[in-house]
Amino acid sequence: MILVDDRERASGICDRLTALKVEHRVTHLPTADYVIDGRILVERKTTRDFMVSLHDGRLFQQATRLRADCRRAIMIVEGPSLPGRPGVRGALCCLAVKWYIPVLRAADLAGTAWLLARMAGYDSYRVQPFCGYHYRAKGATLNVHERVLCEIHGIGPERARRLLERFGTAVAVLNASLPDLLAVHGIGRSAAGSLQELRLPSVTALRNGAKESGQEQ
Structure with missing residues (x-):
């Protein structure tokens, strides 16, 4: 079962999940955009949303709230590729290493739905746990x-x-x-x-790097 935040209804994600025969329900979620099987929190951001939230500092505030929930958290960035600036790469590193929030990429809404279906493990989308490398x-x-x-x-x-x-x-x-x-x-x-x-820059450096990336676009 995937719980979908009511603010995500307008995105069209429910139609995509229905097409994939994924059981889901719309409700109000205080923390994430989706909750999968009650154990995985998923935050969806467009590429632009990600850059704006990095620039104004909300990205790491959201990451802190997701981790405070004590469930597994994942972020999906949907749309064009993120700029390759050091500030952006540093932010991705911070999310993965400091907050334990991996960032997955989806080209469009269909890609996001596909990822959600895989995470939920439905039918042909059933997969093994994410960490496939066992050193x-x-x-x-x-x-x-x-x-x-x-x-x-x-x-x-x-x-x-x-x-x-x-x-x-x-x-x-x-x-x-x-x-x-x-x-x-x-x-x-x-x-x-x-x-x-991969040295992690300060939050100030991350914001400055994101601002420079936005100016170059």
Whole structure:
């Protein structure tokens, strides 16, 4: 069952879900645009909505509210591709690493409905849990911080573990200075460079980056 916020009714999403034979109900949701099976909160934003909310600071306020609900949260950005500016890429990193909110892309409303159907696991849309990559170190499944770091070029399970022993969290690793990264055993300039490329900027820098992106469009 997918609960659809009443403010989403005008988007036409209900017609799309009906066409996919997905059970859904319109109601008022205080936090997200959709709730899937009572366990997954989904926020839908158009590309323009995402950029505007990043610029005015609402994006991270919304992320905080989603995480405060203590259920799994996902954001769908619908429409043209987001600008590739550092501020935008940094925001995506922040959402994934700091708030544990992955951002999925949909080209249009039909794509959003398709993603919702997959998440709900209906009929031919039934899939396994999202995390398809299971890195293992000495027989143990890695935690979410290790998985995030393992996705970065040049950082495998062993290096991820050493980084976390030194810095504690993936966010702290991404905020670390180059000298501090190089001080970790096994981290050379290539691996440190990959981490520095994803270094998380401040919220002010993120907003400035988004503003610059908007001016260039």
